[in-house]
Amino acid sequence: MTLLAVKVFDESNKEVVTTISIGADNCNISEILPTIRQLAMDQNKKNSPQAWVCGEYSFSFDYISSKSLLLVAIASLNTSFVKLKKFLELLKETIEENSINESGILSSKFFQDTCDLLVKSVDSIPNLRISLLGLAKSGKTTFIQQHITEQQLAGFNSYEPTELVNIVNFEGSSDLPQIRFYDLGMAFQQHWWKFSSESDGYIFFIDISDSNSINASKELLEEIRNFWDLPFVIAANKIDNSTIKNPRRYLSRKLFVPIRLIHEVETSTGVGLKALLQDLVINEIQTKKQYSAVLQRTRTKNESKRRV
Ligand SMILES: Nc1nc2c(ncn2[C@@H]2O[C@H](COP(=O)(O)OP(=O)(O)O)[C@@H](O)[C@H]2O)c(=O)[nH]1
Numbered sequence: 001m002t003l004l005a006v007k008v009f010d011e012s013n014k015e016v017v018t019t020i021s022i023g024a025d026n027c028n029i030s031e032i033l034p035t036i037r038q039l040a041m042d043q044n045k046k047n048s049p050q051a052w053v054c055g056e057y058s059f060s061f062d063y064i065s066s067k068s069l070l071l072v073a074i075a076s077l078n079t080s081f082v083k084l085k086k087f088l089e090l091l092k093e094t095i096e097e098n099s100i101n102e103s104g105i106l107s108s109k110f111f112q113d114t115c116d117l118l119v120k121s122v123d124s125i126p127n128l129r130i131s132l133l134g135l136a137k138s139g140k141t142t143f144i145q146q147h148i149t150e151q152q153l154a155g156f157n158s159y160e161p162t163e164l165v166n167i168v169n170f171e172g173s174s175d176l177p178q179i180r181f182y183d184l185g186m187a188f189q190q191h192w193w194k195f196s197s198e199s200d201g202y203i204f205f206i207d208i209s210d211s212n213s214i215n216a217s218k219e220l221l222e223e224i225r226n227f228w229d230l231p232f233v234i235a236a237n238k239i240d241n242s243t244i245k246n247p248r249r250y251l252s253r254k255l256f257v258p259i260r261l262i263h264e265v266e267t268s269t270g271v272g273l274k275a276l277l278q279d280l281v282i283n284e285i286q287t288k289k290q291y292s293a294v295l296q297r298t299r300t301k302n303e304s305k306r307r308v
């Protein structure tokens with residue numbers, strides 16, 4: 001991400017701290033500050049930062065009500081909203097956790113260091129690797145084809161079919177980071193383990209229109225889960241052809257998997273796929289893994305500062 005400046009304003013829109021601004025000189029933030037403040041305060045209730053494009057810049061902003069501080073990050077237009085929002089979310093969390101001095105001003109050294117660290121951490125988020133696992137004919141390849149031919153998600157740029165594995169890069173969108181998908185064919189089964197162990201997570205496909213295959217799917221999933229504690233979601237696929245009444249509840253009980261991880265999808269039309277991906281990437285992979293790593297590093301850094 002190309003972050004140009006990060007600024008914190010107090011209640012009277014006075015700038016209390018800023019990072020060194022690189023390339024944001026034309027950005028007349030004071031003009032749009034009242035609008036940003038209103039949006040940030042409204043959004044704050046939903047507990048998630050906003051991202052916004054104005055002129056030649058992207059902005060993300062949020063409000064820390066406990067400290068009456070408005071946070072504004074300014075980035076170049078080519079910076080992904082996902083990353084920008086994630087950056088601000090982490091920055092907010094860090095400022096909320098750390099005390100500000102008596103005059104209510106954040107130390108600019110601490111602020112600059114924190115922002116630098118968070119940019120590095122957020123930049124390490126993309127290039128997620130997601131494996132597509134499941135029995136033959138469960139819909140893994142259709143998932144890949146659907147995205148490419150129908151372009152339900154903008155940004156897929158390559159399709160490399162092989163008999164063994166399809167590797168498809170997704171360039172990222174406003175909601176999702178870059179992802180490399182591994183669609184592993186059955187002939188490649190003995191190598192699933194290798195790909196999956198190098199993955200950030202996986203989608204496990206189940207053909208719920210074929211009730212005879214569900215037990216075999218259950219066994220395979222158990223085998224995989226016994227092997228790795230990787231984030232995953234379940235694609236309960238072919239809902240268009242299923243006679244099962246409530247597939248999510250049915251599979252949750254059958255597979256001993258929390259119901260929130262089960263998504264009803266129809267890979268042949270794309271139904272449910274975007275929500276499934278967002279859930280896997282944002283709730284399961286990023287939030288649990290990257291986010292805790294960032295906080296851990298920030299804490300370690302603050303502790304070592306306190307010792308000095
Ligand atoms: N009815 C229905 N059929 C589907 C759906 N998704 C995939 N299929 C079909 O299921 C078959 C196997 O799909 P494929 O993606 O090749 O499975 P893979 O072996 O897991 O890669 C194909 O004939 C697909 O057309 C779906 O959502 N509904």
Ligand SMILES: [Mg+2]
Pocket residue numbers: 140141142184185
């Ligand atoms: Mg296939």
